[in-house]
Amino acid sequence: xxxxxxxxxxxxxxxxxxxxxxxxxxxxxxxxxxxxxxxxxxxxxxxxxxxxxxxxxxxxxxxxxxxxxxxxxxxxxxxxxxxxxxxxxxxxxxxxxxxxxxxxxxxxxxxxxxxxxxxxxxxxxxxxxxxxxxxxxxxxxxxxxxxxxxxxxxxxxxxxxxxxxxxxxxxxxxxxxxxxxxxxxxxxxxxxxxxxxxxxxxxxxxxxxxxxxxxxxxxxxxxxxxxxxxxxxxxxxxxxxxxxxxxxxxxxxxxxxxxxxxxxxxxxxxxxxxxxxxxxxxxxxxxxxxxxxxxxxxxxxxxxxxxxxxxxxxxxxxxxxxxxxxxxxxxxxxxxxxxxxxxxxxxxxxxxxxxxxxxxxxxxxxxxxxxxxxxxxxxxxxxxxxxxxxxxxxxxxxxxxxxxxxxx
Amino acid sequence: xxxxxxxxxxxxxxxxxxxxxxxxxxxxxxxxxxxxxxxxxxxxxxxxxxxxxxxxxxxxxxxxxxxxxxxxxxxxxxxxxxxxxxxxxxxxxxxxxxxxxxxxxxxxxxxxxxxxxxxxxxxxxxxxxxxxxxxxxxxxxxxxxxxxxxxxxxxxxxxxxxxxxxxxxxxxxxxxxxxxxxxxxxxxxxxxxxxxxxxxxxxxxxxxxxxxxxxxxxxxxxxxxxxxxxxxxxxxxxxxxxxxxxxxxxxxxxxxxxxxxxxxxxxxxxxxxxxxxxxxxxxxxxxxxxxxxxxxxxxxxxxxxxxxxxxxxxxxxxxxxxxxxxxxxxxxxxxxxxxxxxxxxxxxxxxxxxxxxxxxxxxxxxxxxx
Numbered sequence: 128x129x130x131x132x133x134x135x136x137x138x139x140x141x142x143x144x145x146x147x148x149x150x151x152x153x154x155x156x157x158x159x160x161x162x163x164x165x166x167x168x169x170x171x172x173x174x175x176x177x178x179x180x181x182x183x184x185x186x187x188x189x190x191x192x193x194x195x196x197x198x199x200x201x202x203x204x205x206x207x208x209x210x211x212x213x214x215x216x217x218x219x220x221x222x223x224x225x226x227x228x229x230x231x232x233x234x235x236x237x238x239x240x241x242x243x244x245x246x247x248x249x250x251x252x253x254x255x256x257x258x259x260x261x262x263x264x265x266x267x268x269x270x271x272x273x274x275x276x277x278x279x280x281x282x283x284x285x286x287x288x289x290x291x292x293x294x295x296x297x298x299x300x301x302x303x304x305x306x307x308x309x310x311x312x313x314x315x316x317x318x319x320x321x322x323x324x325x326x327x328x329x330x331x332x333x334x335x336x337x338x339x340x341x342x343x344x345x346x347x348x349x350x351x352x353x354x355x356x357x358x359x360x361x362x363x364x365x366x367x368x369x370x371x372x373x374x375x376x377x378x379x380x381x382x383x384x385x386x387x388x389x390x391x392x393x394x395x396x397x398x399x400x401x402x403x404x405x406x407x408x409x410x411x412x413x414x415x416x417x418x419x420x421x422x423x424x425x426x427x428x429x430x431x432x433x434x435x436x437x438x439x440x441x442x443x444x445x446x447x448x449x450x451x452x453x454x455x456x457x458x459x460x461x462x463x464x465x466x467x468x469x470x471x472x473x474x475x476x477x478x479x480x481x482x483x484x485x486x487x488x489x490x491x492x493x494x495x496x497x498x499x500x501x502x503x504x505x506x507x508x509x510x511x512x513x514x515x516x517x518x519x520x521x522x523x524x525x526x527x528x529x530x531x532x533x534x535x
Numbered sequence: 536x537x538x539x540x541x542x543x544x545x546x547x548x549x550x551x552x553x554x555x556x557x558x559x560x561x562x563x564x565x566x567x568x569x570x571x572x573x574x575x576x577x578x579x580x581x582x583x584x585x586x587x588x589x590x591x592x593x594x595x596x597x598x599x600x601x602x603x604x605x606x607x608x609x610x611x612x613x614x615x616x617x618x619x620x621x622x623x624x625x626x627x628x629x630x631x632x633x634x635x636x637x638x639x640x641x642x643x644x645x646x647x648x649x650x651x652x653x654x655x656x657x658x659x660x661x662x663x664x665x666x667x668x669x670x671x672x673x674x675x676x677x678x679x680x681x682x683x684x685x686x687x688x689x690x691x692x693x694x695x696x697x698x699x700x701x702x703x704x705x706x707x708x709x710x711x712x713x714x715x716x717x718x719x720x721x722x723x724x725x726x727x728x729x730x731x732x733x734x735x736x737x738x739x740x741x742x743x744x745x746x747x748x749x750x751x752x753x754x755x756x757x758x759x760x761x762x763x764x765x766x767x768x769x770x771x772x773x774x775x776x777x778x779x780x781x782x783x784x785x786x787x788x789x790x791x792x793x794x795x796x797x798x799x800x801x802x803x804x805x806x807x808x809x810x811x812x813x814x815x816x817x818x819x820x821x822x823x824x825x826x827x828x829x830x831x832x833x834x835x836x837x838x839x840x841x842x843x844x845x846x847x848x849x850x851x852x853x854x855x856x857x858x859x860x861x862x863x864x865x866x867x868x869x870x871x872x873x874x875x876x877x878x879x880x881x882x883x884x885x886x887x888x889x890x891x892x893x894x895x896x897x898x899x900x901x902x903x904x905x
Contacts, residue, residue, distance in 0.1 A: 253642075283673040288641070295673055299665045305631055306666070309638015309646075316540045316594075316620055316644075335658070339631035346626055501676040502711050504734045507773065507820035 145348030145413060149383065152412035156191035164385050166376040167192040170420055171400050172390035176448040178456025186396070192387065194399035199463055205242050205394045206454045206464065207472045212238040212262035213451050214476035215271065218483050219261070219278070223429045227487050228278050232259040236392070236424030239450035240356045242266050243397035244324055247405050253323040255294035255307040259356075260326050267293050271479055272486030281491045300331040304340035304353065311349040322350045322408045324401075330361020332378065333369045341416065345382040350408035352401065353416045356391060358423035363436040379416035391419030392450040395457070422448070495521060540591050540620065540644075573752040575723045575745045579609050581754050582727035583647065587617050589762065590645060593731060595622040597632055597649030597685075606651055607687055607746050633659040633684065637666050640680040640736075647731060652743075653688040654697035660705070667736045668711030679734045683727075688716075689791040689841050690888060691744035693881040700878055701842035703790075706738040707818045707851070713772070714818040716740040718793030720750035722776075722816060724757045729772055742791035775822035777829065781811035784835035784898055787826055787852055789815035792839040792889060799839075799894035810898065818848055826852070827859045834865040835901040839889050844872035866902035 169187035245266035276285025297303035307325035314321035379386025422445040426433040458464035601624040604611030613622035636646040650656035690699035730737035788796040800810040
């Protein structure tokens with residue numbers, strides 16, 4: 128397939144250029160553009176649920192869709208982050224049960240996706256996460272307590288997106304994918320080699336902004352990786368009600384970008400696929416769509432009851448595919464992980480959990496005047512008036528409390 | 536065109552800022568000196584071109600804004616002058632346009648985007664309300680969004696449905712958005728440049744029926760004043776204008792209703808009534824002081840707007856004036872607005888739009904003593 132070029136645009140940055148660049152990029156694989164865009168026939172899986180490295184011929188790779196196994200150092204780091212991520216998820220859920228946090232959408236079971244999404248990026252790259260991606264944000268290096276500020280309830284976000292190059296965790300579905308596209312576009316216009324990874328779930332692929340973001344990224348030929356964690360449920364609604372496409376990765380070809388499916392509980396395969404996607408995007412191959420086949424092991428949040436819409440047998444089936452256990456077995460069998468290593472990693476996970484308990488146990492003072500501080504860069508006269516009104520209310524409350532105390 | 540695009544120095548400057556400030560733009564030298572008849576469209580176009588000359592992080596994009604120069608020609612010549620990297624067409628997707636602009640603003644640019652018509656902006660509503668308006672607040676002021684959403688709005692052009700809405704209330708109601716709407720050619724230039732300079736997101740509502748209105752304007756002088764940064768060259772955000780001084784009653788209007796109010800004041804003058812006309816200019820932030828000063832002086836007021844009256848910007852203005860000027864009022868404040876019906880078909884719009892007669896009727900109702 129040659130990409131049709133019936134556009135008249137001639138600018139080097141225009142859509143025709145995007146098509147040419149893609150055709151060029153695909154040449155090195157010796158396959159057609161169509162075969163490049165379509166996902167490999169099977170999902171990429173390198174380590175099976177029992178922790179065994181699969182023979183190369185059974186990894187799902189095919190010409191143009193080849194993935195070298197990542198290096199040991201990267202895999203060990205990934206395992207460490209997996210263990211920490213699992214501990215973070217479980218600690219946060221416990222804090223919700225104890226009433227110390229309002230809500231926590233856990234990524235328990237999806238930690239391999241969380242870890243790989245962060246580890247595949249370089250320091251200058253950007254990540255745009257959703258509300259369920261707290262572990263990915265922490266893996267990117269953001270302070271765990273700052274990440275949890277949104278769920279602690281003292282502000283909407285706790286970290287500086289510009290400092291970490293991580294968008295604020297986004298609640299409205301897929302709206303952040305367009306922000307990712309804009310960040311990548313700005314970087315490209317300045318000639319920077321920034322790659323942007325934009326995250327969403329399977330349900331979110333039904334949203335209009337998903338379509339608009341993928342199309343914009345493809346038309347402007349931007350280095351964006353759309354990373355879809357297909358965890359099978361949008362709160363209660365199963366994937367079959369969202370899409371009847373052969374796979375979510377197949378949506379890529381409709382936009383003119385490459386798609387790939389990967390076992391989302393196999394961090395080895397995830398890193399292999401995402402590392403290559405980042406490399407390709409950075410080299411100018413345009414955007415890519417990666418669908419990770421995973422499972423949301425727990426309810427949507429503590430407010431949800433998943434027994435109303437799925438069978439426990441299904442959950443049990445996925446428990447056997449756990450990403451942490453699988454990696455532990457694999458690394459131990461390869462002699463890369465021993466009891467000392469395990470103990471060290473466990474201690475690290477405990478330290479992060481303690482940090483969360485401490486940080487979220489604290490009663491953080493809130494400043495009512497902060498309500499007005501950030502609406503605009505400078506408060507309007509109307510906001511100043513309202514701020515003075517609130518200050519007066521609070522002063523009168525304080526005076527009343529004071530006189531009551533004095534009278535006792 | 537080679538990428539000479541740099542990060543805005545004013546906002547989110549996470550890359551070494553090297554904003555190119557051109558002392559005088561190329562456009563300036565081509566202009567005749569002194570005041571000339573200039574259309575609103577030309578003034579807006581000049582403001583965009585000058586802002587793009589002054590700061591390479593200013594980008595313009597939307598639907599048909601490239602080769603065509605926009606359906607109203609507001610972006611005419613910008614692609615030819617600045618290249619397709621800085622003024623370009625996007626796929627037809629308004630949410631995509633706004634959402635991409637958010638990302639660009641996060642990453643050091645100052646995007647200006649065009650929504651082709653008022654009612655075509657609605658697909659972008661979620662991006663505008665949930666992200667554009669809230670980003671600075673959500674991030675405790677760490678992320679600024681210096682972006683301008685240009686929206687041609689209002690009726691009076693005989694447009695078919697979905698081309699004539701007055702949608703300002705949606706944006707004005709949303710905390711975190713500034714809403715500007717110029718009513719003169721000079722303000723078209725000044726306010727658009729201020730909007731682009733603003734580190735806050737601005738919804739810039741352009742009265743489309745006034746695009747071809749001509750005023751005698753000295754664009755090079757406006758440019759010079761803007762670039763000097765003197766207050767004389769500034770419409771100044773949050774400052775309403777006394778468009779016509781008067782003593783008997785105050786007409787409060789904005790955007791496309793200002794010329795209607797001016798015509799009404801002229802007609803009233805022939806009948807011996809002196810009406811002051813206030814041009815609101817920036818709906819957000821709203822200039823309570825100028826509006827209330829006028830109403831306290833005249834003791835009577837009529838608010839005029841094309842938009843439906845119910846739950847509207849005009850309701851807000853009445854409420855604010857009443858709260859602040861009650862004891863100065865000789866009569867209840869009246870409103871002359873569009874009826875609470877969907878914007879009508881072209882042959883019916885003359886019955887819908889506030890006109891001079893309807894304004895004068897409202898003025899007549901202000902409980903005059905003799």
